[in-house]
Amino acid sequence: MASSSVFHPSLSSLAAKRTVSYPNPTTKRHTSSLSVTCTSSTFDPTTNNSSPPAQQPPPPIRTRAADENIRDEARRHRPTPHNFSAKYVPFNSGFASPESYSLDEIVYRSRSGGLLDVQHDMEALAKFDGAYWRRLFDSRVGRTTWPYGSGVWSKKEWVLPEIDDDDIVSAFEGNSNLFWAERFGKQFLGMNDLWVKHCGISHTGSFKDLGMTVLISQVNRLRKLKRPVVGVGCASTGDTSAALSAYCASAGIPSIVFLPANKISMAQLVQPIANGAFVLSIDTDFDGCMKLIREVTAELPIYLANSLNSLRLEGQKTAAIEILQQFDWEVPDWVIVPGGNLGNIYAFYKGFKMCQELGLVDRIPRLVCAQAANANPLYLYYKSGWKDFKPVRANTTFASAIQIGDPVSIDRAVYALRNCDGIVEEATEEELMDAMAQADSTGMFICPHTGVALTALNKLRKSGVIGAGDRTVVVSTAHGLKFTQSKIDYHSKAIPELACRFANPPTEVKAEFGAVMDVLHEFLKSKK
Numbered sequence: 001m002a003s004s005s006v007f008h009p010s011l012s013s014l015a016a017k018r019t020v021s022y023p024n025p026t027t028k029r030h031t032s033s034l035s036v037t038c039t040s041s042t043f044d045p046t047t048n049n050s051s052p053p054a055q056q057p058p059p060p061i062r063t064r065a066a067d068e069n070i071r072d073e074a075r076r077h078r079p080t081p082h083n084f085s086a087k088y089v090p091f092n093s094g095f096a097s098p099e100s101y102s103l104d105e106i107v108y109r110s111r112s113g114g115l116l117d118v119q120h121d122m123e124a125l126a127k128f129d130g131a132y133w134r135r136l137f138d139s140r141v142g143r144t145t146w147p148y149g150s151g152v153w154s155k156k157e158w159v160l161p162e163i164d165d166d167d168i169v170s171a172f173e174g175n176s177n178l179f180w181a182e183r184f185g186k187q188f189l190g191m192n193d194l195w196v197k198h199c200g201i202s203h204t205g206s207f208k209d210l211g212m213t214v215l216i217s218q219v220n221r222l223r224k225l226k227r228p229v230v231g232v233g234c235a236s237t238g239d240t241s242a243a244l245s246a247y248c249a250s251a252g253i254p255s256i257v258f259l260p261a262n263k264i265s266m267a268q269l270v271q272p273i274a275n276g277a278f279v280l281s282i283d284t285d286f287d288g289c290m291k292l293i294r295e296v297t298a299e300l301p302i303y304l305a306n307s308l309n310s311l312r313l314e315g316q317k318t319a320a321i322e323i324l325q326q327f328d329w330e331v332p333d334w335v336i337v338p339g340g341n342l343g344n345i346y347a348f349y350k351g352f353k354m355c356q357e358l359g360l361v362d363r364i365p366r367l368v369c370a371q372a373a374n375a376n377p378l379y380l381y382y383k384s385g386w387k388d389f390k391p392v393r394a395n396t397t398f399a400s401a402i403q404i405g406d407p408v409s410i411d412r413a414v415y416a417l418r419n420c421d422g423i424v425e426e427a428t429e430e431e432l433m434d435a436m437a438q439a440d441s442t443g444m445f446i447c448p449h450t451g452v453a454l455t456a457l458n459k460l461r462k463s464g465v466i467g468a469g470d471r472t473v474v475v476s477t478a479h480g481l482k483f484t485q486s487k488i489d490y491h492s493k494a495i496p497e498l499a500c501r502f503a504n505p506p507t508e509v510k511a512e513f514g515a516v517m518d519v520l521h522e523f524l525k526s527k528k
């Protein structure tokens with residue numbers, strides 16, 4: 001169903017609401033938003049030490065001279081050398097794999113044409129116990145120290161351990177709020193412990209910033225090493241392109257974005273334009289753009305920024321670590337993620353799994369991947385018992401950023417879901433738009449993709465798979481303000497195929513006291 005472009009003039013003033021972060025006062029388990037338990041942001045691990053200093057008090061907070069910037073300050077405080085390292089290996093083959101590549105190589109696929117993964121030297125990381133890592137990560141939250149003020153780089157040892165702080169390109173992304181969706185949970189789902197991880201409250205308004213800071217930092221390093229990278233390119237449904245162009249612009253690196261013509265929101269289109277990217281509007285869908293960018297990056301010195309490039313997922317996985325951190329390292333029962341190209345569902349799995357393997361937590365949550373019914377190849381595969389994967393032709397959906405029929409990370413997603421007893425659900429256009437409207441009516445302002453995730457939750461609650469008391473996190477992947485046209489269409493009842501049951505159009509009234517009083521009396525009566 002096409003997103004109608006009918007614009008109701010009197011809806012143009014619909015005001016955005018802000019979500020807020022607050023602790024859950026009613027649950028037995030104590031939780032908080034990112035809490036700083038230590039005072040230092042300079043605490044760095046060293047493998048020279050055989051007994052990890054888990055109980056050691058944090059060193060004092062750094063002070064910066066008035067004429068010093070945070071990069072200069074970081075240079076002055078070079079961290080202690082360590083033995084942490086990471087490299088590319090064929091997906092699911094482990095650190096000892098005979099096939100591996102340095103992260104300084106330009107490589108996106110294994111020799112057999114399969115996916116790659118960034119594999120960390122887990123033995124080196126495991127020399128420090130879980131308490132140590134928890135304490136280190138907690139100590140860096142809420143600081144402006146370069147580069148740890150970023151939610152991604154505050155986990156640098158687990159992301160790109162070997163990159164020089166000086167090469168990092170960061171907008172201090174991450175540390176997004178995790179808020180208790182009290183009214184939505186109670187009113188619509190009978191749940192008391194429902195949370196939303198708002199990855200859309202971010203530099204460019206989506207979770208893509210988490211991965212892009214890593215990829216562009218590595219590109220920055222490659223260019224300093226004189227590797228042949230003239231520009232960075234991606235195919236996009238609107239959010240990858242926004243993040244790519246912003247981080248490239250910040251580093252002074254040319255960016256090239258392939259967008260499917262007329263298939264992304266106006267707000268998303270203007271982002272790369274404003275950031276100075278070379279924008280190609282191509283008469284195809286996302287899958288067509290993805291095919292083209294893969295062909296082009298094989299020929300030209302343009303570095304591929306889509307999540308086929310496993311560097312991206314190293315940043316995205318930090319959202320999972322952050323969720324655990326925000327719950328004071330307690331593990332939620334469920335995490336629900338909307339899926340399109342399917343890198344993110346694997347990134348969440350990887351983040352949770354690393355925390356388990358390195359002893360920060362003792363289990364991982366069950367993951368749910370939620371797809372739009374109009375673009376549901378993973379859902380169909382899941383329903384076939386993982387027997388028969390077929391790419392689909394993705395139909396138009398209001399969840400336009402996940403209108404993807406041939407996801408590049410299909411193998412990563414299946415691996416993640418099978419290893420966490422995961423589930424795949426789908427949402428029709430009516431379901432996702434109604435879920436978005438209901439969530440907004442409780443004070444959120446979510447994107448349609450989050451509507452897909454909430455629909456999945458609703459279905460799993462109704463079938464009893466997710467219990468009333470289960471601690472559940474819905475990942476909100478983009479900011480609702482990027483998708484206002486879909487909300488305008490819904491509240492104008494301008495979508496012929498949908499009933500728009502929860503539309504709340506403005507009441508038009510004459511500029512007369514009596515007329516205003518009449519409508520207000522009616523309104524107040526209806527509220528009694």
Ligand SMILES: Cc1ncc(COP(=O)(O)O)c(C=O)c1O
Nearest residue numbers: 339340341342343344401477478
């Ligand atoms: C807003 C939004 N939500 C969800 C997704 C799905 O993420 P992934 O492609 O990693 O599955 C995307 C991009 O695809 C997106 O832009």
Ligand SMILES: N[C@@H](CCOP(=O)(O)O)C(=O)O
Nearest residue numbers: 236237238239240306307341
């Ligand atoms: N929603 C994405 C689609 C591409 O995903 P990627 O993670 O592979 O870059 C977008 O915004 O472009």
